[in-house]
Amino acid sequence: xxxxxxxxxxxxxxxxxxxxREAVSVLSAQYYSSAQIESGxxxxxxxxxxxxxxxxxxxxxxxxxxVGSGGWSKRETLFGGDxxxxxxxxxxxxxxxxxxxxxxxxxxxxxxxxxxGSRILKSCEDAARxxxxxxxxxxxxxxxxxxYLSRGYEKREPIQIxxxxxESLPAFRMTKTLSP
Numbered sequence: 001x002x003x004x005x006x007x008x009x010x011x012x013x014x015x016x017x018x019x020x021r022e023a024v025s026v027l028s029a030q031y032y033s034s035a036q037i038e039s040g041x042x043x044x045x046x047x048x049x050x051x052x053x054x055x056x057x058x059x060x061x062x063x064x065x066x067v068g069s070g071g072w073s074k075r076e077t078l079f080g081g082d083x084x085x086x087x088x089x090x091x092x093x094x095x096x097x098x099x100x101x102x103x104x105x106x107x108x109x110x111x112x113x114x115x116x117g118s119r120i121l122k123s124c125e126d127a128a129r130x131x132x133x134x135x136x137x138x139x140x141x142x143x144x145x146x147x148y149l150s151r152g153y154e155k156r157e158p159i160q161i162x163x164x165x166x167e168s169l170p171a172f173r174m175t176k177t178l179s180p
Contacts (some may be wrong), residue, residue, distance in 0.1 A: 001062065003116060005123050008057040008069065015066045016047050016059070016106075020081075023106040031142035032169055039167035046081025048104055050090065056121050057104070060116045068116035070105035070160075072124035074131060079103065079139045080160070095132035097174065102138035105147070107147045117147045129178045148174050 022116035024045050028037050037154065048071075057071035063082035080099055093100065102124055107116050128136055139159065140148050149155075153174040161169040 001114075003057060003119065004061045005058055005066075005119055006061065007055055008052045008059045010049070010164055012051060012059055013047055013049070013052075017070060018070055019066055019108055020045055020047065020106050022108055026109040027107070027112060027143045036167050036169050037122060039163040039165050040161070040169055043165070044080050044161060044169070045104075045106075048077075048081050050075065054122075056127065058120050060107075060111075060120055062111070066102075066106075067111040067128050068107040068120055070117065070120040070124060072128045072136070073101040073103050074128075074133075075101070077101065077103075078137070093133075095134075095138055099135035099137040100128035100131070100133040102148075105144055108116040110173065110180050117144075117166075118151060121147070121151055125176075129180075134178050134180075136178055137173065140172045140174050142170060145172055145174075152178065 021041060024037060024041055051073060056072065056073055058069065059066045060068035067071060074093050077090045081104065102121065105117055105120065125136065129162040138148065153176045156173045156175055159171050159173055161171050
């Protein structure tokens with residue numbers, strides 16, 4: 001199995017939208033209700049094109065098919081796709097004082113538990129470290145929590161991701177110190 005990790009491009013957006021819908025719909029089913037999943041897909045989970053523009057969003061490909069994606073951010077937002085933003089550009093973070101963000105991780109259900117998320121996460125951590133960050137944080141949905149725990153992230157607090165239609169998705173704020 002030859003898995004290629006590369007930076008995402010705007011041309012990948014249609015495939016990423018399909019990946020996100022499939023990953024969230026299938027992999028979240030044992031953690032969230034169908035109403036929570038649909039609300040999350042409508043209001044929270046989606047492509048964040050700013051990550052692609054910033055050159056901080058990766059895809060994993062197998063035989064030219066995108067089977068996973070995830071990124072890191074040097075901007076303030078912790079989670080959410082384009083549909084959850086108000087149109088303004090996020091403030092840049094100070095690597096000396098603030099933590100980089102891990103963002104928007106999705107793996108196709110056929111490829112889950114095969115190391116794809118870990119490979120993308122390592123690429124993100126390496127890139128954040130090279131950009132001068134020594135700390136990293138994220139909001140983990142329940143399906144993503146095991147990945148982050150296995151990669152050395154610590155739970156800081158449980159949170160509820162509230163959606164405009166009244167749904168709420170339990171999640172965790174997690175952090176990690178990057179080794180030099």
